[in-house]
Amino acid sequence: MNDNYKNAEKEHYDLAAGSKRKADDNTIPINDKVLISSQYFFLKRLENLINNRTVKVLDYGCGQGLKLIDLAKPSVQIFGIDISPKSISFANQIKTEKNLNMHFEVMDCEKTTFPDNFFDIIADFGTFSSLNINCAIPEVVRILKPDGYLISIETLGHNPFPNFKRYVNVLFGQRTKWAAAHIMKLNDWELAKSFFYNSEMEYFGLTVLFLAPFLRILPSAWHERIISGFEKIDRWLLSKNIFQKYAFKTVVILAKPKK
16 A cells, blocks of 8 residues: 555644644643543543553554653553654653653554564554554554553544534645544444454544534633533433444543454
8 A cells, every 4th residue: 555645644743743842731722622521531541451550551643742641650661652753852852851751752653663462551542543544453453462452532433514624624734635534433443343352432522512612702610511511411312322423532442452
């Protein structure tokens, strides 16, 4: 397969990294705030998988390396790989400044240089849309230990409203054509599940997606209560199979890769 999409992804994320690294603060953009429950769920499950063990964790497509900082400690050795050299440069700056037990390297997620059975946990924060899933999943299986876990938080590509916005973002250079066309779908997850013995999938974000424009004009003190109300509606809707494919976010945990 032609690897031109990898060059496009590298250029896109080098450009997105910009000349300055992202702020390491607690500011949450409105668009992220309406989906924050999926992030909390993901991070809580990741902490439960670590469970005070001595483990090696891979931040798969780590960007600027900020996402797992709070988990870095002597017993948790965190590795981060990304195709963007500029992002990895920023990640290494953070590692040095904070003296963290983290190791960052420019690497192709589809063809890593790690040995077989190396990681206890691989954490994916939405990287699969930038990859060829047929190459990425076998590589994940190769470098995971037999009792290892892949935990992912990914957007789901069946809802026509977010899909339209993604293609608008392509026109404005905010997303690559490859990534817009390769958002994970249920058949992709079925493929991924076939490489593991155990799987779990949770769905987030349906009616709550439409809140963002209104929250921008409403007092911030109201945001949490309004979001909470819509999340209750979503939990009920997304408990029904008919609505699940239209969720915006999924958190997927795959356990015990088939070797």
